[in-house]
Amino acid sequence: MLPIINVIFSSLNVHARQNFARATFQFVILFQPILLSFLLYMMLRGSNPVHAGEYIVVSSGLMNLWSSIIFSSAGDIDRERYMGTLECIYVSPSDFRLIFLGHVLGNLLLGLFSMVLSSICVVFLFGLQVHIENPAEFLCAFTLSILSFTAISLLIGLIFTLSRSARILMNCLEYPIYILCGLVFPISVLPKALQFIAYVLSPTWAAQLLRESMAGIQNIRIFYFDLIALSILILVYFLLTIVLFKKIDRRVRIDGTLGVH
Amino acid sequence: MDQEKQSEYIIEVQNLVRDYVSHKGVFRKKKHTVRAVNNLSFFVKKGEIFGLLGANGAGKTTTIKILTTLLAPTSGSVSILGLDPMTQAKALRPRISFVFGGERSLYWRITGRENLNYFSDLYHISNEIKKRRIPELLELVGLKDHADERVETYSKGMKQRLQIARCLVNDPEIIFLDEPTIGLDPIGARDLRNIVKMLAKQGKTVLITTHYMYEADEICGRVAIVNKGKLVALDTPANLKAQTEHTSVIELHLNEKDDALLKGLNQIKEIDQIRANHTDQYESVSLQCKEPRTVFPQLFPLIGTGHLLSVRTREATLEDVYIHYVSQSPH
Numbered sequence A: 001m002l003p004i005i006n007v008i009f010s011s012l013n014v015h016a017r018q019n020f021a022r023a024t025f026q027f028v029i030l031f032q033p034i035l036l037s038f039l040l041y042m043m044l045r046g047s048n049p050v051h052a053g054e055y056i057v058v059s060s061g062l063m064n065l066w067s068s069i070i071f072s073s074a075g076d077i078d079r080e081r082y083m084g085t086l087e088c089i090y091v092s093p094s095d096f097r098l099i100f101l102g103h104v105l106g107n108l109l110l111g112l113f114s115m116v117l118s119s120i121c122v123v124f125l126f127g128l129q130v131h132i133e134n135p136a137e138f139l140c141a142f143t144l145s146i147l148s149f150t151a152i153s154l155l156i157g158l159i160f161t162l163s164r165s166a167r168i169l170m171n172c173l174e175y176p177i178y179i180l181c182g183l184v185f186p187i188s189v190l191p192k193a194l195q196f197i198a199y200v201l202s203p204t205w206a207a208q209l210l211r212e213s214m215a216g217i218q219n220i221r222i223f224y225f226d227l228i229a230l231s232i233l234i235l236v237y238f239l240l241t242i243v244l245f246k247k248i249d250r251r252v253r254i255d256g257t258l259g260v261h
Numbered sequence B: 001m002d003q004e005k006q007s008e009y010i011i012e013v014q015n016l017v018r019d020y021v022s023h024k025g026v027f028r029k030k031k032h033t034v035r036a037v038n039n040l041s042f043f044v045k046k047g048e049i050f051g052l053l054g055a056n057g058a059g060k061t062t063t064i065k066i067l068t069t070l071l072a073p074t075s076g077s078v079s080i081l082g083l084d085p086m087t088q089a090k091a092l093r094p095r096i097s098f099v100f101g102g103e104r105s106l107y108w109r110i111t112g113r114e115n116l117n118y119f120s121d122l123y124h125i126s127n128e129i130k131k132r133r134i135p136e137l138l139e140l141v142g143l144k145d146h147a148d149e150r151v152e153t154y155s156k157g158m159k160q161r162l163q164i165a166r167c168l169v170n171d172p173e174i175i176f177l178d179e180p181t182i183g184l185d186p187i188g189a190r191d192l193r194n195i196v197k198m199l200a201k202q203g204k205t206v207l208i209t210t211h212y213m214y215e216a217d218e219i220c221g222r223v224a225i226v227n228k229g230k231l232v233a234l235d236t237p238a239n240l241k242a243q244t245e246h247t248s249v250i251e252l253h254l255n256e257k258d259d260a261l262l263k264g265l266n267q268i269k270e271i272d273q274i275r276a277n278h279t280d281q282y283e284s285v286s287l288q289c290k291e292p293r294t295v296f297p298q299l300f301p302l303i304g305t306g307h308l309l310s311v312r313t314r315e316a317t318l319e320d321v322y323i324h325y326v327s328q329s330p331h
């Protein structure tokens, strides 16, 4: 157990620092939360809905979390491939998934920081009110949200070891999620087929749950249903990570996609 | 160790083949296959420094990647320490290590010491051993005074030395070095060769690739010359040099190109091989022969209007042997 924790922690430490030294990542962590909150604020200002503060905090927070955790973690794989370190860490005796979990958790910590930043922005800059009506349920939803983001990152990261063109795919991954998961508009405005995709993506459920627990839960049954749906998704993601790894590990070595030389 | 009793060889490569398949075109229409390693076989003993030589694209890096569990062979069999790198990677990985030359394979934004610390953690090295080993390794590669500076501030040579230290954090039994001295200054390269020799003295097995023939000659017990993925020669450097009958080389440096001379040289039957080379300062012509004495009388009358800058004879080096084998095999 101890070596496992040591590997995760060591990897978290190294990668959080490697990443924080990158200018793009600094932008994502420091400026993007402010920009996104501002954008959402401007969009909502005209309609002046109730719970605007909660809406903006949740949306910009999750958008940032998505950027910092998933986008950056998947990007890490590609960066390490070009740095030549991907091969080095891959052949170490530590399970690659644990090493990568360290990456993801490092990015998570930085992502949480930007969530706080965007909340501060909403409250102090725009003077909007942010309440948490049901704190216990909020905490529950928040924990699950983070777990689900971690699980997706692990899965996407592993898939990215498969291809040297991961970077192109990754660039297509960031913004569509904002729309697909109902972070900007309610998903009910999406076509049916897209709604289906939205419901297998955990941020959709996370956003719903967080908003509801902040604004005040209207129907506790629906809330718990959503909570269970999110938990099942997390389980599925983790299971996929475990099951697919063996296959991916074989494929990666057959295709030789870990290095660029 | 059981495995080593079974076989005197620590690395066994038999009929190894590796194809790379790439797809060209937007819709993956065209399949393109490159045979990087073609029926390669060789065996390495414990404690040996074994050189893998060959031109760019000969398949050296591909071979090393297969031996270090990074790449699957297309066919053939590989056994390292009695283990199959493809199916028994888990048992094999803690016992081996590799360096792909150059400045990569390190985290540039953290310090040298932190790099070693991180890789030690990945290899489950205990704190106790880490505390002792990391300073030792930094000392060994001469980075003690720069250990706490960020790697991005290091020179190329320092990065390369840090890579050597990195590959030793797990005290591996076999070390794979792919062009470890590329781009190093002469003293840096010599220091590195000394480290490699010392490691072999400690009983570690080293498989090394290099494009510097004098380097292979100096440190390798045996070398394999690979051309287009195929083995073309394998022996000790001394035997290889003796095997090729061309034991001497006459080198002429001329101030201008002399086609008549080259034509004339082709007529001298005592000359076994002619190589003409152009450099910024002069035109050089190398003649391989068994006995320079028999060539000289016929040589000088051929030199035309051009100015002969220098003539010298020397023994054939490993480089001559290498060129002999690599240029001879069909392209």
Ligand SMILES: Nc1ncnc2c1ncn2[C@@H]1O[C@H](COP(=O)(O)OP(=O)(O)OP(=O)(O)O)[C@@H](O)[C@H]1O
Binding pocket: A256, A261, B020, B021, B022, B034, B035, B036, B054, B055, B056, B057, B058, B059, B060, B061, B062, B063
């Ligand atoms: N990932 C890859 N995909 C497709 N072809 C590859 C790949 N890696 C190597 N090759 C091809 O395989 C052949 C052998 O390459 P390899 O890198 O093993 O040679 P090498 O002997 O290490 O050369 P060098 O001295 O230049 O490092 C080359 O023709 C190369 O183009």
Ligand SMILES: [Mg+2]
Binding pocket: B060, B061, B062, B178
């Ligand atoms: Mg190479």
